[in-house]
Ligand SMILES: Nc1ncnc2c1ncn2[C@@H]1O[C@H](COP(=O)(O)OP(=O)(O)OP(=O)(O)O)[C@@H](O)[C@H]1O
């Protein structure tokens with residue numbers, strides 16, 4: 001599957017999508033999260049991390065830009081890095097922080113505001129766009145690599161319309 005769209009008519013829908021996506025994730029994936037302030041990018045990430053077994057807070061890494069987590073997928077420890085690049089000042093900041101090293105086949109990178117780092121970010125396997133639609137959100141998932149297609153093929157999600 002290359003494309004997937006759904007309407008998430010309340011926050012519970014976003015959380016359900018996050019949980020479904022979590023079960024389809026594999027190490028090595030890079031996921032871009034597009035959407036305006038308050039669209040639900042952090043809510044979706046939080047749901048993924050909790051469904052992967054992370055216990056505790058998932059707050060937006062507004063000032064640190066990146067927050068690492070360790071979860072288990074199929075009994076194997078996997079690093080998940082949650083980026084929020086909204087306040088990134090320059091490409092040098094990204095490179096100097098060593099963020100490029102996070103993009104490897106053992107790690108999952110989830111990136112809010114990838115637009116802020118276009119010149120230095122590796123390309124995504126999956127691009128997710130969240131848009132406010134009425135009281136809810138529209139979501140579009142796009143697979144942009146073989147790994148991304150495999151992930152969306154594993155995705156089992158049926159929103160309550
Ligand atoms: N499907 C939905 N329907 C209605 N409200 C939703 C839905 N999904 C999430 N929300 C709400 O929208 C808000 C999303 O906030 P969140 O911090 O996740 O946004 P964000 O995209 O990460 O914004 P920012 O760019 O500021 O980081 C939360 O208040 C959440 O309850």
Ligand SMILES: [Mg+2]
Pocket residue numbers: 041042043060084112
């Ligand atoms: Mg956010």
